[in-house]
Amino acid sequence: MKPADSSVPLQPLLAERWSPRALDPEVELTDKQFTALFEAARWAPSWGNTQPARYIAGRRGDSTFDKLHGTLSRGNHGWAGNAxxxxxxxxxxxxxxxETLPYGEYGLGLATENLVxxxxxxxxxxxQMAGFDRDAAREAFGIPADYxxxxxxxxxxPGDAEQLxxxxxxxxxxxxxRIPLTEFVFSDSWQEPTF
Known part of the structure; x- marks a missing residue:
């Protein structure tokens, strides 16, 4: 694990969150763990309680997982198969x-952070990966145009990094x-650091 090197102590869930690529190919999620991911996402805040987040989810070995894996970019395809x-x-x-739903992407971001x-x-x-083919995913799962x-x-x-x-x-x-707080939070005017 690689806890965050923060200027003040953070809640453990935040400090311990990171995005490794080395995943253990033997570990399977229990039904309870799998369900809890989406319950956490479901209870995220959203603009006007519009709840714009939707998910398509598969576990290693099922057809949904395989279709999602097939949409990944070459850089993600190799390691993500161990998820x-x-x-x-x-x-x-x-x-x-x-009508256009304001803050839909923001709502998905909030829900996804809850999931994570x-x-x-x-x-x-x-x-989390942006390296996938959106059009292939849309076609593979019949995602409507307004999503x-x-x-x-x-x-x-976590798995063995030596396998990567x-x-x-x-x-x-x-x-x-991360960038320092002096470049991240401002007061009074832009670029006047708060910390």
């Missing part, structure tokens, strides 16, 4: 009257980093 589950996050873009933190709470890890595939999430248990190709092993072992 216990693959999940496609989809944002609802319009309401039932066909639930995984951490279950002793698992999750890696947008946004992210694929690999969920599983060298370029990914280096990423796996590199220290986690």
């Amino acid at each position: 216990s589950a693959l999940v496609l996050g989809v944002a609802k873009l319009s309401n039932d009257d066909g 933190l639930q995984a951490v709470g279950e002793g698992l890890v999750a890696h 947008e595939p946004m992210v694929v999430i690999a969920v599983g248990a 190709p060298e370029r990914l092993r280096e990423k796996e072992s590199a220290p986690r980093s």
Whole structure:
């Protein structure tokens, strides 16, 4: 594990969350763990309680997992096959009257972070990926035009980084980093650091 190097202590779920690629190909999610991911996502806040997040989820060995795996970019395809589950996050873009739904992508982001933190709470890890073919996912699952595939999430248990190709092993072992608070939070005017 690689806990966050923060300026003040963070809640353990936040400090321990990271996105490894080394996943244990032997670990399977229990039904309770699998369900809990989506209960956590379901209870995320959303603009006007519109709840725009939708998911397509499969566990390793089922046809949904295989179809999701087939949409991944070459860089993600190799390692993500070891995940216990693959999940496609989809944002609802319009309401039932066909009007644009504000903040749909933001709502999916909030729900997905809940899903990821639930995984951490279950002793698992999750890696979110933009590297997938949206059109292939739309076609494979018959996703309607007013919904947008946004992210694929690999969920599983930490695995052995030595099993990854060298370029990914280096990423796996590199220290986690973020921009400093001085470049992140401002007061009074833009670029006047709060901290």
